[in-house]
Amino acid sequence: MTRLRLLVLALAALAALWAGPAWAGVRLECPGEVGQGLPFLARVVADEAIGAVRVQFGAVRARCVPRERNGRWEAPVLLGVGLDAAPGPVRLVALLDGPGGPLALEREVRVAARDFPEQRLKVAREMVHPGPEALARHELERAEVRRVLADTSRPRAWGREFVRPVPGGVSSAFGLRRFFNGEPRAPHRGLDLRGPQGQPVRALAPGTVVLAAEHYFAGRSVYVDHGQGLVSMYFHLSRILVRPGDTLGAGDVLGEVGSTGRVTGPHLHFGLSVYGELVDPTPLFTGTIRPE
Ligand SMILES: [Zn+2]
Missing domain, CATH: 2.60.40.10 (Immunoglobulins)
Incomplete structure (x- = not known):
């Protein structure tokens, strides 16, 4: 020394x-x-x-x-x-x-370290091998999402409680190693929750809608910024009922369950980004994480 x-x-x-x-x-x-x-x-x-x-x-x-x-x-x-x-x-x-x-x-x-099981799914061919136009579209969408998730400037709006967006159970867990039509793809970085077509989807916590769009893989999607680096995501919606800039309370309805984008049937893909890192939302609903 x-x-x-x-x-x-x-x-x-x-x-x-x-x-x-x-x-x-x-x-x-x-x-x-x-x-x-x-x-x-x-x-x-x-x-x-x-x-x-x-x-x-x-x-x-x-x-x-x-x-x-x-x-x-x-x-x-x-x-x-x-x-x-x-x-x-x-x-x-x-x-x-x-x-x-x-x-x-x-x-x-x-x-x-954690072990994640495999999951094998069958979807339309263009959802595994998108054409050049779809790929170009997907790249633009990814850039837009990266911009949204990188903005951590809003003050904390989350706090007292976290609301489960739909009451249904988990159909696909976070982290599954995925194969679409037998081909390996990115792991599942969200939580799939069961819900019938048209079921209301509720906001996890108070926040501001920062993106509402129809994306190639995610389908109709809503992104809500809850401040201090926390963004929740709601994919495959049949209907979007909010617009960017809208402020929501915890549990406010932002859309309806659907089957838009790369899906095998209607469900809600619920995603969570913490300072740009996609993580499993489960601990927010099991009481493992209690903010206040
Ligand atoms: Zn999913």
Whole structure:
């Protein structure tokens, strides 16, 4: 170890000691382990007022304005582990300002490998081998979706509850390794929920409609931005009942179940993007993730 590095470490230890007593009431909470393809909740909790919290997790940079709750200040941040994330430890860092000065809190989140089963489906040939026109269209749609998911500028609107968009059970789980007409394709990065044609589809949480369009594979689709990096997606709708710019409350109807796009029958494909990472929405409905 170099002398300079030793000096830096000693100074850091001194600074931590010095900042310690004033910051006894601040902590960073997060799970120690998260499986591939899953979202998780990290939270800074303080006994005193704190300023905005900046969170770093891998390549993700999140920002959260704390809110007072039961005499404490809380800054919850929803984060996600990608389906293709390498198993192993990832640093989670929260940087904040408060009465004791600037502070960095650090934890380690271990990414756990998961096994995903295969799924084999039969669909129309043009949904496995799109022609050049369809491919060009798909590329434009992908670029549009990437733009929408990359915008993480809206403040947090999600909070108290998450609403299951349709009451039906799961017909295809998140992460299935997919074969269409016997040919391997991208894994299933959403949750397929059972629902009859025309059943109302409800918004997961309060938010703003940021995209409503008919896409080649996703069919009629709605994207709702719930702020702080969280976007929910509703695919294969028969009808879209909202427009970009509309603000929705949790549970507001945004469309109806259908079978548009690449499907084998009517259902809702429900997707969730956390800072651009597509993750399994299931923990939001099972109580595993409770934001407040
Ligand atoms: Zn699906």
